[in-house]
Amino acid sequence: MKPKLHSTQNDLREKTRRAMVELLNQHLADALDLGLQAKQAHWNVKGLNFIALHELFDKVAEELEEFTDDIAERAVELGGVASGTIQVVSKHSRLAAYPLKLVSGKAHVVALSSALAKFGTTARAAIDSAAKARDADTADLFTEVSRGVDKLLWMVEAHTQAKD
Numbered sequence: 001m002k003p004k005l006h007s008t009q010n011d012l013r014e015k016t017r018r019a020m021v022e023l024l025n026q027h028l029a030d031a032l033d034l035g036l037q038a039k040q041a042h043w044n045v046k047g048l049n050f051i052a053l054h055e056l057f058d059k060v061a062e063e064l065e066e067f068t069d070d071i072a073e074r075a076v077e078l079g080g081v082a083s084g085t086i087q088v089v090s091k092h093s094r095l096a097a098y099p100l101k102l103v104s105g106k107a108h109v110v111a112l113s114s115a116l117a118k119f120g121t122t123a124r125a126a127i128d129s130a131a132k133a134r135d136a137d138t139a140d141l142f143t144e145v146s147r148g149v150d151k152l153l154w155m156v157e158a159h160t161q162a163k164d
């Protein structure tokens, strides 16, 4: 994923913009994968908590879609090309493949929690990478994404945090 940059009047240094476009595109691939994983759970979950989980997983996918849009557009704002095709996602996502055979609410909750946690970890690390590169706006974007994913993780993981 070597970023080619368009010329722009944006005053961030080219080196910074290049690094940020790469960081953003990596997270775009991860976030698009995560959004599809939430949809996979939304479509296939079954059991007594069906309707609550079906709706929750859709909400997760919808919120992730907003984040992916912000991440992709920030890459373009910096002169980059947003790499959001399914082929790029498939090649570059760092998430574990979502299992196709899951059925129960518990199984989907566990799998999606783990994927959200993994993405949350790298999004949090991206805040520091962007700050170190002196791009406060990309750091702010990752702060928003990271805070949002922490909330989504809570809403999914809470189903496993009590015995009954």
Ligand SMILES: [Fe+2]
Pocket (backbone or CB within 6 Å): 042, 058
């Ligand atoms: Fe649906």
